[in-house]
Amino acid sequence: MKTNIFTKEIKVADTKTSVNELIRETLINFSWGFFGNSIVVFMAKEIDLAVLINFFLYYILISYIVNRAKYISNFGKFVVLPGSAALGAFTGYKVAQFVSQCL
DSSP, X not given: OOOOTTTSEEEETTEXXXXXHHHHXXXXXXXXXXXXXXXXXXXXXTOHHHHHXXXXXXXXXXXXXXXXXXXXXHHIIXXXXXXXXXXXXXXXXXXXXXXXXXX
């Protein structure tokens, strides 16, 4: 029987997780930073529809993040969350600037 690499438990730094969970949580934290920071750019440029859409997506993610199990490992607390959220925030800032110029 083949083992699925995405569901197989792996050890990363000080925690055990699966590739699937690691990717999912990284993308959620990235998206949280992305939408959260895009809001600021769209507000500054007064693009109301983009602000509304970003608020909606941001608060969907917030409801997931608030209700998920807290990260108990240092890897989750100090790498997965801040690293992916910071990359998402910077990417959101740059993409929102580009979208603002196109609109």
